[in-house]
Every structure is written in C-alpha cells, then in structure tokens.
Amino acid sequence: MTRAFLVLTRLRLLDVLRSRSSAGFVLVFPLVLLAVTALVFLDGHPFERRVLLVVAPPDDPALAAVASALAGLEEVTVERARGEAEALGRLRARMAAAVLVPGAPDRLLPDRLLVGPRDRLFGRGLAAALPAPADLVVADVPRGGYVHYLFPGVLVFSVMVAGLFATGHTMVLYRQNGFLKKLATTPLPRAAFVGAQVAARSALVLAQVALLVAAAWLFGAPFPPLGLLWLAVIVVLGLLTFMGLGFALACVIRTEDLVVDVISGLTFPLVLLSEIFFPLSALPGPLAAVGGWLPSTEMVRLARAVLLYGEASPAVLAPGLALLGAWAAVTFAGSLAAFRWHE
C-alpha cells in the first residue's frame, strides 16, 4: 500500500510538473501575483489619499488656486468634476471625500464644502486649508455608498470573465472535441458561427446584468432609466471586446488547461488596473497610464457615469464609447482573421 501511495504521489507530481503551463501556474504565478500587487500598491493604500472634487470648468482659475493651496498636502488629491450632479454622485459612492462647489463670482454666495457624516473632522481641516472660506455642509451620504462604487466594477468584471471564458475556453474545447472540424465540413459560414456565439453570450450576459442591477437596487444604488439603456450598449461593446480577446487566445492556445491558466492570469492584473475596486489615481503613474487605455477601465468609467452620475449626454459619453468600440473592432477583426476551423 505504501508503495502504491508513493507511486501515485509521484505520478500526480509529474503530471503537474511535466506540463509547463501547470507547473508555471503553480510555481510562478504566485510570484507574479505578488510582484503585480506590490507594483500596484507601491504608492500606498488606494484610499489613503482623499479626493477633493472641485466643480469647475477645465480652465477655471479657482480650480488652479485650490490645487495650488493643497499642493503640499500629500493626503489630498484634487480632481475636477464637470457638474454638481457628477460630484455628488461620486461623493455618495465614496469615490470622493469632499466636494467643493464654488459660490457666485461676486462672493455673495460663499463656496460650499460638502462632506459625508464620517468626514466632519477632515472637512474642517480641509476648509481651513482652502484659499477662500467655504461653508462646511454635511451631505446625506448612504452608509453603503462604496457598494454603489463597486457595483459597476463587479458588473464589468462579470462581463470580462464571461467574454474571455465564453469564447477562449469554449473555442479550445470545441477544437479539442472536434466540433469545429465537424462544422468545417459543412457549408456553415464562419460569420454565422461567430455571430451565434456572440448572440448567445450577449443574451446570457444581459440577463446576468439585469440580475446584478436588481441586486444593487436592494443596496440603494441609483438607476436612472436612460442610464440602463446606455448600460446595455456599454455591456454589449465590452462583451464584444472580451469575446474578441477570447477568440484570439483560442487561436493561439491549443489546450483547455493552458487557456484556463492564461485567462486566470490575465484577469487578475486587469481587475487591479481597471478601476474595479479603486480609482487609477491611487496607482503609480505608469500603471495608471496603462490602466487608462484598457477597455475594462473605459467600461467601468462609462458604467459609473451612466448609473451613478446620471450622465446621459451622447456628447459626453461619445469618447469613451468610441474607445470601447475601437477595442471591440480591433479584437474582433484580429480574432476573425486568425480563426481557423481546425488545425
């Protein structure tokens, strides 16, 4: 019995170690994980720096004055909000610790500094450091506001995983079990096959999104009706992008084990670099720059804009949608070009 136990143990070990991908995943991936995590949080805890949102046009001198006055305070980051609705949405979702709403230019109405109930002390200190006096206002901020912040991130994460696995894993499986080769013997056009994969997965993901929206509603997340329509557009574009990436992976990876490992390995840095759990401004500059170009980041930003800030203006959403659309076009065109029914 002991000998059988030893032989079985050895066989199991060799089974893992003889597969480069499995051995790499077991032995190297944790090191990569640590390195990525260390790089991501090199500048400290993501919420160590509190964000002050200033509601102002881009070139407003007041914005520059506030930034200059607070430049020496490492614990505060000054960002601009396009309007009060966006700023309050970000305050409610705990993406900002304070909002500065400038008063009238003639100072007949003073500036207002809005903070949540748990930031009174921070607000007082901040008000004292501002270049002009501001009335401190304690705003009604939901206790679970961070859940609102997380919800679009979780939604994007679901779409990302669904897209990558739905095509990446399924295509490798179809290739391994001979289904693609079988279809290659029929007159089925490639576009019909790919279109069916997209349609089926889109239906599932939209159902998944509807469930997530309903669940987030239970946590008090706001849902502007027009925002939900925009969300459907964002989800479909994002899904196309990640399905395209999945197809591309399936074109170059031949085994089911390896494709699962690669997708898992890709998902982790994407989660950290996509504003799913915390803003990119918390990351070191180069990583934040990389994250800014990711389709998942654009998806999260667009989803937050339409759901949390009530943004519905096509002109405001257009640049983000265009970037997402470009990602979808590039990944899909690339994967279709590389797609082969069989080896």
Place this chain on the structure above:
Amino acid sequence: MTDEVLAAEGLGKRFDGVVALDDVSFTVRGPGLVGVLGPNGAGKTTLLDILEGLSPATSGAYRLFGGAPAPYPRRRVGVVLQREPRLERCTAGEYAALFAAIHGVPDGAARIMARARLEARARVALSRLSGGEAARLFIAAAVVHEPELLFLDEPTAALDPEGKREVGDLLRDLARTRAVVLTTHDLREADALCTHLLFLVGGRVRAWGPREALVAAVPPDARKGLPVEDAFFHHCAIRIVDGEAAP
C-alpha cells in the same frame, strides 16, 4: 459506376519530412461503396482529410464531380469524421436540428431522426446514446442534404457486432443512390459492404479496383477464407500485427 464523382491524381502529403501519402491516384464513379483499407498509419485519414477539403495536399490534385474543388462543393458532399463530437448537454434531437438548419432542410431534423431510427430517442443526450445509435445519428445528419458523395472515416471502429450490422445496413442503403467512401481496417466489414476497394499501405496505393476483380486476382493457393481478406494480403503482401503493418 458511371459518372465521375471523385478523381485523385498523384496525391501526396508530407508532415515535417514524413511521407504520409505518396502518389495516390484513383477514380470513383457513383453510386457505390468504396472501401479504403489499410493498417493503422496507412494514410487513410490523411487521404480523407484532403478529399474532404480540410487539409491541402503537398503534391498532386483531385477533382470532385468532374471539376476542381474550389470553392469546395460542401452542399454536394457529406462527411462523418473518425471522432465525431459528442457535445455535452446536447440531445439527439437538437443535434439533428443543428445539421438540418446548417444545410437548410426544413423537415431535416425529423428526416435525420427517422433515417437513424431514433425518433423515440430525440430527447436523449448525445453522450447517453449507444455507439450504434450515435453512429447512425452522425451518418443520418451527414446526409440530411442528400449529398452525391459521402465520406466516412472508420464509422464502425468502436461498435459492437450488432451496431456494425445496423450501420452496415444504413450504408448499403445510402450507397444505392450515391458514392460512399469509407475507411476501415475491418476486412470483414469491407467484405460485406464494399463494391470497390482501395488498399493503402505506408501512404501508397497497393491495389485499386472493383471488389470482384481484386478478389479474382488472388491465386487459388492464397485463398484461405474471407475473399477481401485474401485479396488484401495478396495485393499488399503484408502481415498485420496489433493493427499495424509488420515487415
């Protein structure tokens, strides 16, 4: 056999310097049942992959229905692969519906199930069909569009005798109206079914022609039992050990 359905001329295939097929030539005129016989590694599947338009030949060419296969005439050809996919969580009825839809045959699903004699098994998962049932379903689905040429790669390799008999009956029926080309290393099956035989060993054609002619060419002292078996060993002059050609 009358009209030319398939003509191979000097087909060759190399994989990384290894010769899988060498100068394979033959012409099939339909209808009828052509058996491509040979031991494991003879090049049977490689030959079918080329003729099915799934893999290019390294040398030589072939014609289908008297013309070059470009574009490949998928609507006139049916294919049953050596390893047909048994999709998980897919029923026999759904599989039939898929191939009926691909070929645009409105009542195709019902025709497939009827031809495979599986009307009562439509809701059974593919993975739960017996080997014989699955083979009949795959064949029926491959001919739902009534192709003029049907390729089958060892369709009965994993079947029990009962399954082989049922699939044999189906193939015999199909071969009445079309050319059927099947690979097998089961000489008994070939003896029972085939009207024409192609003996392939080491990627080369050892003999090709009507069954009767190949059988008749065997000298009386070399006849030991099954006619096709005698013809195969006479024309190929090989021994088979564990399914492989032995020196």
